[in-house]
Amino acid sequence: MKLNINVFYILIIIVFVNLVFQIDSAPLSDPIVKSLGNSNGVLTSYAKGVFSNDAGTSTGYQVNYFLTHDSSGNLYSYDISNWNNTVSQFPLSSTTIVSAATSSSITNFTITGIANNGQLAYVMTKTQIMTFYMGSAPSGFTITPILVPATATTFPNYVYFRTPNNNQANGPVSVTYYTATNQLFINKYSLSNYNFQDPPTSIGPSGSNLVSYDVNFFVNDGSGFNVFGGSNRVSLQSDSSSTWNAATNTGYTFYAGVAFGSNIYSCATSGADLYLAKYEYNTFGLMIAGDKVGLGKGVRCLSAAADLSLGQLFFAYVTSTNLLAIATIAVTGQGLSTIVLQSYIVTASGLSTFSYPIGLRNNYIYLATPDAKIQMIAYTNLCPSQCSNHGNCYATTCSCTDDYITPSCAYKTPILTSVSPIPFYSTGASISLVGENFVSGAIITINNVVCGNAIVNQDGTVYTCTLPNGATTAWNPTLNQSVSMTFNSLSYFIPVVDLFQFSQPTITNYTQVQDKITLEGTNFYPLNYMPVTLNGNNLTCSINNNEISCNIPTQIPTRVGTLAVDIVPFEESLTLLPYIKEFTPTSIQTGNSEDVTITGCAFLTSSTTESFTVIQGSVSIPVSESDLTGTSIIFTPNNGIVATKTLVVKAGTYNSNSVTFTYDQPTITTVTQDQNATDQFSIVGTNFGNSANFVEVFVTNTEDLTIVSVNHELIVFRVPSDIRKGEVTVNIDSQTTAQGFKLNLQPKVTSISPLPPVNGGTITIFGEYLYDVKVFLSALNQTEELLNCTYSYSNYPSEAYCIFLPSVGQFLIDIESHYDTNVLTVQYQNYYHGPSITSISPTQYKLSTNQTFTITGDNFIESDLVILINGEECVLNGTVTFNQITCDYLSFVDQATIVNPVNVSVEVFGSGAYNNQLLIIEKSCPNNCSSHGDCSIITGKCDCDDTHTSNDCSQILNPPSSESSSTDSKSEDISSSTILIFNIYITAIFIIFLIIN
Known part of the structure; x- marks a missing residue:
């Protein structure tokens, strides 16, 4: 199986090589020899022969008939259109015997020249020219010979050629002849009703330069010029005038030739070499020296023909070994190919262009040989690979059919049908060129820029390539760009076509973004090629990838405008918002x-x-x-x-x-304390607003401050009881002052309690903002001392608990509140607690009697101590303690001036205490109440019994009546009750006094 696959691949490769690399075969094939039939069977020889020309020139191209005669004067014609290479003998078309028996008007039967025009045969003897039909003659046709001027010399050996114009019926012929003075003339005979008309038009003479000129070939180019060739000259003469022009080439002999297209192609010899000589002439018959191309070795040329459609010349010639050969060459002198008929030897004597005539038909050369044989030689054009059957050949150049190219037309023409667009701003985007018959190696240019990395797909329908970065920046994207493809391997260039274009811009979305109008899309062009307009006015825009951003004009025409990009096309309504x-x-x-x-x-x-x-x-x-x-x-x-x-x-x-x-951020200029409402403060600054809802005031970390009022430059706020000194900041609508204000709280003392005892102790100072203050004490015989204090949590009102030092008399406290560099002070002046009396013993004394008293209380001190009883000094007796004093007292004051209870006072440095509820003097009553009443030692008055009265109860009361007695009794009862209530009242007051003190 593997072997079979390999063989298959090899066969594929061989087929491919044969298709792509066609090897040219030889233009001339080996001859196929055919005999010519006659009425007796087979024609064995002929004297002269000629092939008719259906194209109207003397080149023998696309011949229809072959005309020949034998030495006995028999004329034979053959219809070539019926010949094919499958028969061995070509049949006779018709036979006419030229003799006195067939035509009494023919005076000479030595045929010097034959020719034909289609079915019409032209025959010339030594004295006459005549016509007859090859095949069935039309009704009423008779051979009518006319006399031609006799040739005075032996030159030329053959003098007659037909020259019809484009194969028209009844075309004229020209006959050459020499005069007695060896001047060459041409008689031009017109044709009417199939017969020549006499007299002819005589053209000549040619001039002395043609004396003894041997005419080897005489042709007409079909466009009004006769061409002669012989010896070392080629001559040109108009068939309507006596103008002659000649080109002489010393050392060359011209034997055969053809003329067409204002060019003469002649086969000439020089020594042992054959040449193709080409001469060009203009419409005035002026010859221009031409080129010569070697045809190889040979003795002489025999005949010539041309395939006009192929631009291909054919020459029969004799080789240097006297073999018959045929050469074919392009009119350009290229593509020479020869074939030698190895078995055919040419006899040199009596040779002329009638000896080995050439005819062409359907790509076959018909070469007639004197032995009445036709050599059929197939020929091909001279183009490479026969144009691969995909074109027309002329000379050696193929003119390929529309869909094929290269010199051999071996490849179909690459066809570019479309080019894929790419975005203008793409970088490295692949471009696809779509078509047919692409081969690798193409050079692609777009707008004269080479598109690199060109790659063709497998079936040759798509090429891809990439333009260099930045190559398109200067291009106009609105125009199609020129595209060309050069296939060097095919020697083919696709003409420049404007096929490439950039992708059409699209706009998929548009909107106003801030102060810009933004358009989103794809494939944008530079803005100078796709301006954006608003109400017809160009906008200033910029492009970023797939977004166009345009400035909104300083003043817009209308709120609702028309946004347009004409090239897209795009037009939409846009409402521009402020x-x-x-x-x-x-x-x-x-x-x-x-x-x-x-x-x-x-x-x-x-x-x-x-x-x-x-x-x-x-x-x-x-x-x-x-x-x-x-x-x-x-x-x-x-x-x-x-x-x-x-x-x-x-x-x-x-x-x-x-x-x-x-x-604006709020600022604080000052913070002040209200002098009346000391828990209320005022902040002076800026940007406070006018609504308490947006205001917050902080003193360091103190919260719950109450905003009383606010305007843009003043905030009044109230502090809580636990306020502390600190930094005041203001938050206005969540925006805080950048710089706080250092707030020191002004201390205030309203009272102290208790008054400091003389032996010192903890005293409470009442006031405001006393938290964390410093308290300095100044007292009698003391330097200022800092007291040790603690403080209440509340700072408004506030309490400071300070330990006072022992002292007496007046004192001064300085209270300082320190914060940052600020110190606020307040002073408070008072006295140490004066002495207080809680008891005295004894509680009674008598006048004129020395009595030692023990007074109990507090804040007693010996320094500057004054003890008074009823305003009289009680002399200190013994040691004074904080709580007790002993003194001796002796009084002689009239008891009538003393009111009980007796006032007892103790003073220390002018600060004293007294008590008039603890001590009474035992007062005596007058006459001891006469023994008729009770004596009150408090008042010194008698309380008489019921039977006595007066201050000393010495007076007896009269006995009352019963009614009086009753009334008196009732009165007494009331008096007793009143006295009892009074005594209870006095006692209660005394007890209350003791409790308070």
């Missing part, structure tokens, strides 16, 4: 003392009838026309803080974007 880009100042005062300028776009239109407002938060602020342009708005902000910090411009019913603003 857009705020920025505003100044960048922060706003809480008051309205400073205007704000908003800058942006699409504020004002040229045809506007819109009303404009600035919405600050929820507050709408009208804008006057004088404060409005297309790009700016000036407005006075709201007086006070708004909850929502946004600005929106409203034009008619259209709102702009919303931008966030901030208020």
Whole structure:
């Protein structure tokens, strides 16, 4: 199986090689020899022969008939159109015997020349020319010979050739002859009713230069010129005038030739070499020296023919070994090919162009030989590979059919049908060229730029390539760009075609983004080729990848406009909304003392009838026309803080974007304490707003401060009881002062309790803002001392608990509140606690009797101690303690001046205490109440019994009546009750006094 696959591949390769690399076969094939039949069977020889020409020239191309005669004067004609190479003998078409028996008008039967025009045969004897038909003659046709001038010399050996114009019926012929003076003349005979007319038109003489000129060939080019060749000359003569031109080539002999297209192609010999000589002439018959191309070795040329459609010449010639040969060559002198008939030897004597005539038909050469044989030689054109059967050959150049190219037409013509577009701004994008018959190795240029990395697909229908980066930047994307493809391997260039174009731009979305109009899409061109317009006015735009961003004009024509990009095409309605880009100042005062300028776009239109407002938060602020342009708005902000910090411009019913603003940061200038409401403070500064809802005041970490009132420059707030000195900051709508204010609290003393005892102790100082203060004590005989204190949590009201040092008399405390570098002070002056008396013993004394008293109480001290009883000194007796004093007292004061209880006082440095509830003097009653009453030692008065009265109860009362007695009794009862109530009252007061003290 593997072997079979390999064989298959080899066969495929062989077929491919044969198709692509066709090897040219020889243009001339080996001859096929055919005999000529006659009425007796086979013709064995002939004297002269000629092939008719159906194309109207003397070249023998596409011949129809072959005409020959034998030495006995028999004429034979053969219809070549019926010949084929499958028979061995070509049959006779018709036979005419020229003799006195057949035509009495023929006076000479020595035929010197034969020719034909289609079925019409031309025959010339030594004295006459005549016509007859090859085949069946038309009714009424008779051979009518006419006399021709006799040749006075032996030259030329053959003098007659037909020269019809384009094979027209009844075409004229020309006959050459020499005069007695060896001048060459031409008689031109016209033809009427198939017979020549006499007399002819005589043209000549040729001049002395043609004396003894041997005419080897005589042809007409079909366009009005006769061509002669012989000896070393080629001559040209118009068939309508006596003008002769000749070209002489010394050393060359011209034997055979053809003429067409203003060119003469003649076969000539020079020594042992054969040449193709080409001469060109113009419409005036002026010959131009031509070129010569070697045809090989040979003795002489025999005959010539040409295939006009192929531009191919054929020459029969004799080789140097006297063999018959045929050469074919292009009219350009290229593509020479020869064939030698190895078995055919040419006899040199009596040779002429009648001896070995050549005819061409259907790509066969018909070469008639004197032995009445026809050599059929197939020929091909001289183009490479026969144009691969895909074109027409002329000379050696193929003219390929429309779909094939290369010199051999071996390849189909590469066809470019389309080129894929790419985006203008693409980098390294692959371009596809679509077509047919592409081969590898193509050089592709687009707008004169080589498209690199060219690769063709397997079936030759798509080429891909890539343009260099930046190669297209200067191109006009709106125009199709020229594309060319060069296939060097095919020597083929696809003509420049304007097929390449850039991808058509598309717009998929458009919108207003801030102060820009943004268009999204694909395949954008440079903006100078695809301008964006708004209401017909060009916008200033930029491109970034697949986005176009255009500036909104300073002043737009209308709020709703038409956005267009013509090249896309694109046209849509666009509503332009006001857009705020920025505003100044960048922060706003809480008051309205400073205007704000908003800058942006699409504020004002040229045809506007819109009303404009600035919405600050929820507050709408009208804008006057004088404060409005297309790009700016000036407005006075709201007086006070708004909850929502946004600005929106409203034009008619259209709102702009919303931008966030901030208020200026609040600042604090001073903080002062209210002198009346000392828990209330005032902050002076800026940008406080006018609503307590947005205000927060902090003193370091103290919270719960109460805002009493606020305006833009003043905040009044109340502090809690636990306020501490610290840094005051203000938060206005979540914006805090950058710099706080150092707040020291002013201390205040309202009282102290208790008064400091003389032996010192903890005293409570009452007041305000005493927390963390320093308390300094100044007292009798002491330097200022810092007291050790603690403080209540509450700072308003406030208490300081300080340990006082022992002392007496007046004292001064300095209270200092320190914070940062600030010190606030307050002074308070008072006295140490004076002595207090709680008891005295004994509680009674008598006048004129020395009595030692022990007084109990506190704050007793010996220094500057004064003890008074009823205003009289009680002399210190013994040691004074804090709680007890002993003194001796002797009084002689009239008891009537003493009121019980007796006042007892103790003074220390002028500060004293007294007690008139603890000591009484035992007063005596008058006459001891006469023994008729009770004596009150407190008052010194008698309380008489019922039977006595007067101050000493010495007076007896009269006995009362019964009614009186009753009344008296009742009165006495009431008096006793009253006395009892009074005594209870006095006792209660005394007890209460003792308890308090």
